[in-house]
Amino acid sequence: MRILIYNLFLITSLFFACGKEIPPPTKLPFQPIEKKVYQWFQNQALPNGLLESIEDGNVVSLYDNALASLVFMEYGDYEKAEKIFDFFNQRIHSELKAGVGGFSQLRDRSGAPNNHRWIGDNAWLLIALNNYKKRTSNIRFDTLSYHISQWLIKLQDADGGLFAGYDASGKLLNYKVTEGMIDAFNAVEGYTDFHRNLLNFLQKLRWMGSDKSLVAWPENPPYLYALDLHPWSFLIFENFPDYTLTSANRHLTIRKSTATNKEITGYCFDEDRDAVWFEGTGQMTLAFHFANRTMDRDKYLLEMENCLMISASDSSAAGFPYSSNPGTHYGDGQLWPTAHTKIAISGGAWYLFTKRKFNPFAVGRSKDIPKEDQFWVD
Numbered sequence: 001m002r003i004l005i006y007n008l009f010l011i012t013s014l015f016f017a018c019g020k021e022i023p024p025p026t027k028l029p030f031q032p033i034e035k036k037v038y039q040w041f042q043n044q045a046l047p048n049g050l051l052e053s054i055e056d057g058n059v060v061s062l063y064d065n066a067l068a069s070l071v072f073m074e075y076g077d078y079e080k081a082e083k084i085f086d087f088f089n090q091r092i093h094s095e096l097k098a099g100v101g102g103f104s105q106l107r108d109r110s111g112a113p114n115n116h117r118w119i120g121d122n123a124w125l126l127i128a129l130n131n132y133k134k135r136t137s138n139i140r141f142d143t144l145s146y147h148i149s150q151w152l153i154k155l156q157d158a159d160g161g162l163f164a165g166y167d168a169s170g171k172l173l174n175y176k177v178t179e180g181m182i183d184a185f186n187a188v189e190g191y192t193d194f195h196r197n198l199l200n201f202l203q204k205l206r207w208m209g210s211d212k213s214l215v216a217w218p219e220n221p222p223y224l225y226a227l228d229l230h231p232w233s234f235l236i237f238e239n240f241p242d243y244t245l246t247s248a249n250r251h252l253t254i255r256k257s258t259a260t261n262k263e264i265t266g267y268c269f270d271e272d273r274d275a276v277w278f279e280g281t282g283q284m285t286l287a288f289h290f291a292n293r294t295m296d297r298d299k300y301l302l303e304m305e306n307c308l309m310i311s312a313s314d315s316s317a318a319g320f321p322y323s324s325n326p327g328t329h330y331g332d333g334q335l336w337p338t339a340h341t342k343i344a345i346s347g348g349a350w351y352l353f354t355k356r357k358f359n360p361f362a363v364g365r366s367k368d369i370p371k372e373d374q375f376w377v378d
Contacts, residue, residue, distance in 0.1 A: 033308060036316065036317055036319075037351060039317040040318060041072070041349075042080070043313065044068070050087055051065055054338065059108070060108065062106070062124070063346075064349075067124070067345055070353070071349050071352055084128075085128075085132065096147050096151065100170045103121070104116060116166070116168045119180035122148055126188070127364065133145070149187070152187065160199075162184055164177045165180075178202070178206050178215065189364065191367040191369055199375065205218065206218070211247040213225070213230060213233070213243075214233050216330070222272075225251070225271060226330055227283075230244045230245055230247060230251075231280075231283040234287045237369075238367075239376070240376050251268045253267070256325060258321070259307055264307050269329050274328055275325050275340070276307075281300055281347070282304065282320075285304075290359060301351070309342075312342075323340045324340060
């Protein structure tokens, strides 16, 4: 999971051709909390266009910046989204196509990369670019999108699965992460042999039919399930059984928020249930919305709001920490020291997606998958 690498970097870092006109900014009937969360995203943008993943931190995550670009587009601020894309567009030859290829998962605020190339983060940048193209018909970033797509496709193994990426030394990470694979499935356009072979791998090696769910780590039963696979599978694959959202109850927990001293009910990364993960809880609220489970959506949005933190630098801005309290991420490694005390991008992004009823996977969802390949359908 990306969090494994994320922790290491956080600890060591404390060390034009155009289509149709860009849509105008959305006229927003902001709800008060929504407005505060969006204000925090606006404040977080650096002069180079990137956003630090946590407030007052020196870590810039590719995944988090893809989320931020989607937030900006959803609220009509295309200029901020384009500044993020421009940063990476200027590095096609120096980074994306250099060496083993791919963009670095993490970098510092100046843009210096840590050189760990992770499949899921690159797929998320492509998902964001696909959304941009759908909204604007602007071909400005088509070359960037093409080369990311080609890099993802080249990670496919003979068995149909996708390797996880490359470590900082350029060594292939020859294991396969379900989360990253379904991100890439959505991000790469169309339905081709790439997609068909990947589905075949998932059916054979990552499908738990009794729970109607994809699993993360079959070789390690205590960490068989990962929360994000439940809402993401439902949002990515057409006709996916909503029972997977009920199966996610194995991750439910009640924890006291460090930020507000309130008890919070929400979802943990895994089945050790030692912390509420606000990103994953936000993902679940969005999936509940599209599953027409509005009572569950509203319940967990309210639970998130019980951990809302006011920004240390702007009292009109607010957001959510990465976790409710100190705990472990997916697996048994500890979260970084400020995971529960500083505002992070990811929880706020998924909270805003739910408020806007926006599925970032929707652009790549309709792939006309033949019925015989939809193994999740009875």
